[in-house]
């Protein structure tokens with residue numbers, strides 16, 4: 001069997017074009033861009049996409065070469081500098097270390113750079129241009145990708161996760177890697193169909209265990225077992241990136257049978273279109289949810305701050321829920337806020353000291369006003385913690401930047417972080433000495449991403465109708481570039497195959 005040379009590289013960002021904080025080069029570098037051995041150390045055992053790519057090192061007759069990978073948590077649009085430096089590095093490394101039989105790319109699919117709205121399409125095209133048409137380019141995407149025709153055209157194999165919260169990036173990436181290798185060995189001839197009906201699905205309806213997503217996922221799973229079908233992806237799309245390719249889409253890959261691929265992708269798209277009214281969503285009012293939590297016989301009730309969904313690019317400093325909790329005198333509540341200035345004040349003061357602070361809402365008005373708190377500093381650290389259990393996206397190592405936990409006089413546990421954190425791990429709480437089970441209310445800044453961690457212990461999880469740049473109410477966002485007409489923005493939109 002011929003020895004194959006396989007490159008692993010990636011650039012991972014979900015860009016919320018409505019979010020106030022740009023994805024700049026310094027933020028990418030601070031978050032961690034990893035190369036070669038370090039990439040293996042960080043991702044090898046993880047459940048993330050690169051973990052799935054790295055699994056193929058155990059297969060015979062492959063030389064697997066990890067190159068660079070950049071990953072930054074979701075926030076605003078990527079700066080031109082960040083994109084050009086990091087993608088430039090990727091292309092340079094591919095050039096210097098080639099030639100290749102296979103290039104495996106870990107992308108998100110909803111990356112938007114200020115000069116390249118279809119940033120993922122641009123990356124795949126640059127890779128394709130470099131390696132030529134004979135090299136296999138395998139791409140693994142997040143389920144929130146907004147997939148362009150350019151992404152499809154330049155990929156040999158491309159798929160996305162099938163779970164939200166995302167607990168399958170590793171096996172899905174392994175599928176891309178295995179199909180790519182089989183293609184390079186001439187064992188299969190993948191052909192791709194991609195159909196994107198004009199539908200943006202509400203973030204509240206994106207859970208894959210719940211109707212209507214559960215239905216589409218089960219159709220996809222059945223199709224993937226059909227003879228000749230290599231891979232089926234149901235892609236939810238990312239409604240907070242204002243780009244022409246915004247929307248749901250379906251990718252089917254078959255072994256040299258374009259008609260079958262087209263037929264299956266079209267039938268998934270038609271099924272989604274028929275369900276479009278079931279993809280509308282609407283959250284619970286903050287006060288009603290807090291009252292329900294206070295009256296709950298047991299805790300913790302987890303309140304999902306949808307408008308400040310850090311996994312969707314929000315700044316993690318919204319105070320709408322905290323202000324209401326103060327007003328309603330809710331006790332025994334956990335709430336995190338990104339506020340590096342207040343963290344610095346706490347670190348100066350020290351553990352055990354009583355402190356008064358104005359916390360949160362420092363990035364813009366949309367996410368509320370700073371809230372006055374006073375209380376005792378319980379814990380200070382550098383914000384690094386590890387979660388070896390199941391987490392959204394398969395992440396294991398977390399870095400919140402320097403942190404401070406303040407127990408306020410009105411019995412709130414306020415965890416101040418220096419980086420935006422989306423509350424996707426129970427270890428975030430245990431690492432500062434809090435037992436999640438002893439809390440009455442946990443405010444989690446996310447929609448689906450906190451579920452993997454908190455659903456097993458929550459008395460109830462409530463999605464809130466909170467304002468913010470990830471609001472469930474898409475009518476509050478002003479789009480310029482998306483397709484028109486599109487459901488639900490233009491309810492009269494039509495779709496025909």
Ligand SMILES: [Zn+2]
Nearest residue numbers: 142143144166
């Ligand atoms: Zn996602």
